[in-house]
Amino acid sequence: MSAPTRPDTPSGPGASVGPSASSGPGVLGSADRAVRALLAPTRNSGGSPLAVAALTVVTVAAALGITALLVAAVGGAPGKVFSSMIDGSVGSSSSLSQTLLEATPLLLVAVGACVSSRAGVFNIGQEGQLLIGAAVGAYVGLRTQGPPALVLTMTLVCSALGGALWAAIPAVMRYRRGVDVVVSTLLMIFLAEQLVSFVVSQPALLQETRVAGQVVAPQSDALAPSFRLPMIGDYPGFTLGAGAIIALALAVVVSLLLSRSRWGFKVRMLGHNPLAARHAGVREATFGGVALAISGAFSGLAGGVVLTGEVYRLQPGMSDNYGWDGLLVALVARDKPIAAVITALLFGALRSGGGVLASTGVPAYLIDITQALLVFAFVLPPALLALWRAAAGRRRQAAVARAAVAGAAA
Amino acid sequence: MILDDGSTILSSAIRLAAPLAFAACGEYLAERAGTMNISIEGMMITGAFTAIATSSATGSASLGLLIGAVAGLLVGLVHGNASHRLAVNTFVVGLTLNVLALGATSFFHESSELTGHQVTQVSIPVLRDIPLVGEPLFVQRWPVYLLIVFIPLTWYLVERTRWGLELRAVGENPQGADVTGIRVNVRRRQALLWCGLFSGLGGAHLAVGAVGSFNDNMTAGRGYLVIAAVIFGAWRLRGTMVGVAVFGFADALRLALPAVGLRLNSQLLIAAPYLLALAAMVAFVRRTRQPAALGKPFTRGIV
Numbered sequence: 001m002s003a004p005t006r007p008d009t010p011s012g013p014g015a016s017v018g019p020s021a022s023s024g025p026g027v028l029g030s031a032d033r034a035v036r037a038l039l040a041p042t043r044n045s046g047g048s049p050l051a052v053a054a055l056t057v058v059t060v061a062a063a064l065g066i067t068a069l070l071v072a073a074v075g076g077a078p079g080k081v082f083s084s085m086i087d088g089s090v091g092s093s094s095s096l097s098q099t100l101l102e103a104t105p106l107l108l109v110a111v112g113a114c115v116s117s118r119a120g121v122f123n124i125g126q127e128g129q130l131l132i133g134a135a136v137g138a139y140v141g142l143r144t145q146g147p148p149a150l151v152l153t154m155t156l157v158c159s160a161l162g163g164a165l166w167a168a169i170p171a172v173m174r175y176r177r178g179v180d181v182v183v184s185t186l187l188m189i190f191l192a193e194q195l196v197s198f199v200v201s202q203p204a205l206l207q208e209t210r211v212a213g214q215v216v217a218p219q220s221d222a223l224a225p226s227f228r229l230p231m232i233g234d235y236p237g238f239t240l241g242a243g244a245i246i247a248l249a250l251a252v253v254v255s256l257l258l259s260r261s262r263w264g265f266k267v268r269m270l271g272h273n274p275l276a277a278r279h280a281g282v283r284e285a286t287f288g289g290v291a292l293a294i295s296g297a298f299s300g301l302a303g304g305v306v307l308t309g310e311v312y313r314l315q316p317g318m319s320d321n322y323g324w325d326g327l328l329v330a331l332v333a334r335d336k337p338i339a340a341v342i343t344a345l346l347f348g349a350l351r352s353g354g355g356v357l358a359s360t361g362v363p364a365y366l367i368d369i370t371q372a373l374l375v376f377a378f379v380l381p382p383a384l385l386a387l388w389r390a391a392a393g394r395r396r397q398a399a400v401a402r403a404a405v406a407g408a409a410a
Numbered sequence: 411m412i413l414d415d416g417s418t419i420l421s422s423a424i425r426l427a428a429p430l431a432f433a434a435c436g437e438y439l440a441e442r443a444g445t446m447n448i449s450i451e452g453m454m455i456t457g458a459f460t461a462i463a464t465s466s467a468t469g470s471a472s473l474g475l476l477i478g479a480v481a482g483l484l485v486g487l488v489h490g491n492a493s494h495r496l497a498v499n500t501f502v503v504g505l506t507l508n509v510l511a512l513g514a515t516s517f518f519h520e521s522s523e524l525t526g527h528q529v530t531q532v533s534i535p536v537l538r539d540i541p542l543v544g545e546p547l548f549v550q551r552w553p554v555y556l557l558i559v560f561i562p563l564t565w566y567l568v569e570r571t572r573w574g575l576e577l578r579a580v581g582e583n584p585q586g587a588d589v590t591g592i593r594v595n596v597r598r599r600q601a602l603l604w605c606g607l608f609s610g611l612g613g614a615h616l617a618v619g620a621v622g623s624f625n626d627n628m629t630a631g632r633g634y635l636v637i638a639a640v641i642f643g644a645w646r647l648r649g650t651m652v653g654v655a656v657f658g659f660a661d662a663l664r665l666a667l668p669a670v671g672l673r674l675n676s677q678l679l680i681a682a683p684y685l686l687a688l689a690a691m692v693a694f695v696r697r698t699r700q701p702a703a704l705g706k707p708f709t710r711g712i713v
Binding site: 070179201366380 | 446448492495496497498499501502503505506507509510512513514516517518520521522631634637638641675677678680681684685687688691692700704705
């Protein structure tokens with residue numbers, strides 16, 4: 001599927017259909033232009049990258065301004081809140097470690113979301129896929145014996161497989177029956193939540209073993225220490241989980257696959273213009289379905305990483321909005337995996353900084369507001385510019401028409 | 411004894427279904443216009459919080475109900491302009507609005523002192539003494555009886571007015587509607603305003619009608635349940651209301667069963683509405699009962 005780039009395949013930046021890609025003239029220059037011309041009318045053209053960037057700066061400033069106003073509105077000092085957020089997210093080695101720990105699942109979810117969104121399939125069920133991944137991982141991690149490295153690898157791989165299978169159900173529903181992916185993935189979140197909550201409340205399945213004299217909680221046993229993800233460094237010093245390295249490597253790999261491989265080209269083609277893709281021989285069911293399953297696999301892997309690197313046991317609440325927030329990360333990153341790395345770090349910092357907000361008297365829910373406002377700050381500028389351009393175009397046409405009428409009358 | 415239990419379960423089923431029914435009036439109309447509105451959860455929680463905040467400030471629960479509905483309308487206004495004027499993906503807008511509304515309501519709830527308020531209960535003499543159905547039907551908080559007006563009104567608007575005809579045209583074939591001179595995105599924005607108004611009312615009723623106070627995330631996915639109900643009802647108002655009733659009943663059953671001494675898997679009961687909606691989607695899609703342009707943005711030009 002992911003064939004390496006060959007000189008005669010239409011891939012690489014020259015043939016890229018993304019709006020920000022450079023258009024280097026090459027052997028494929030004319031084919032490239034043809035593809036662009038074909039795709040141009042359907043693209044939501046939002047003006048030049050520079051204009052988008054400039055407007056984004058304005059909207060981000062507005063988002064932060066609103067956040068500061070909210071802090072002031074509840075009687076907090078915006079400056080103090082900001083500095084304690086910095087302290088809580090990057091101020092010390094332990095808070096920096098926390099930021100990286102929180103950013104890891106966000107990045108994994110976001111990278112998966114990039115793949116499906118680029119294929120034109122909008123998966124919003126990450127929260128559920130993450131939980132299912134964690135559940136499958138917990139089953140493998142708790143029920144198998146063997147060399148630690150092997151069991152850990154199996155746990156993570158099976159987490160990814162679990163998420164992929166959970167996401168494959170909406171894919172099958174979509175391409176066999178035509179069921180809308182957004183709604184089916186959304187509804188399946190609630191099924192996943194109840195399924196996990198069922199699994200951890202049944203002693204026969206994954207509920208923790210009863211110890212005499214203790215109350216049994218709806219959660220699984222803890223993973224054996226040797227089956228957990230290794231950490232570099234020791235608390236309270238700087239620690240870096242192996243999950244962060246895995247996530248970063250996967251982000252780079254996916255970014256390269258999307259931009260450089262034949263498979264990535266077809267996926268992006270499908271996302272830009274399904275009709276053109278179909279005529280070019282891209283099978284929608286195969287590429288769209290696989291993109292959705294990959295997205296699910298990344299969410300499931302995120303669940304596995306939360307399980308083996310942070311929580312160590314299956315709990316119904318362990319997803320902790322990682323799925324939803326990871327999706328927001330992908331939106332802010334405009335579906336680019338490398339941009340998602342930076343965004344995930346930012347959102348991870350917001351999450352870990354939010355943990356210390358309580359000490360300033362400002363509710364930690366401020367973080368959710370800031371995150372949502374940031375998403376708007378990043379998705380609105382292209383749309384605003386497109387609207388303004390369309391309005392300017394209409395005014396121009398009207399002026400031309402008026403001039404023509406005036407000329408005819410004269 | 412059986413009658414008493416049945417009456418209690420029915421009573422709580424109606425109490426639990428009423429907020430869903432209000433919101434379903436809105437979501438149904440929005441979906442017929444072609445907007446798969448997932449910000450309904452955000453509209454409901456906004457309505458719920460605003461209702462309690464208003465009644466806490468003024469002392470009037472009924473005023474809270476009204477302002478809650480207006481707050482939902484404002485969310486609809488934002489959603490409509492973002493997705494049907496600016497053409498931002500409607501799911502992105504909805505998702506973000508949900509996060510924003512949930513965060514903002516919890517934020518303000520934690521940083522303010524709110525006192526609970528509840529609207530008055532109507533209890534109709536004589537009729538309430540009918541066995542089994544008397545108490546469920548005739549002893550309820552007064553906004554529940556608004557449904558007697560609003561459900562037929564929604565049906566009439568969609569099925570019997572010119573506006574509703576145009577609305578359905580916009581949901582089925584926006585290109586065709588545009589060519590005949592219907593302003594597609596204006597209709598969709600109007601539909602979202604209606605949706606916001608009724609979802610806000612549903613959330614407000616949940617807060618000042620059913621519960622009497624506000625808790626963080628008190629809607630707890632009820633908005634998504636409403637989406638499931640519309641799908642379950644195959645995009646017809648009658649089916650949607652049947653869905654709402656079934657989901658309300660399942661919820662009431664879940665709460666009542668332990669008291670009755672019956673054991674039924676509560677996870678299965680919570681998941682049942684979503685399972686039913688998914689099954690309905692798989693079953694109905696081929697019968698093309700879904701508005702043809704549902705969830706697809708409209709821009710003028712070649713398809």
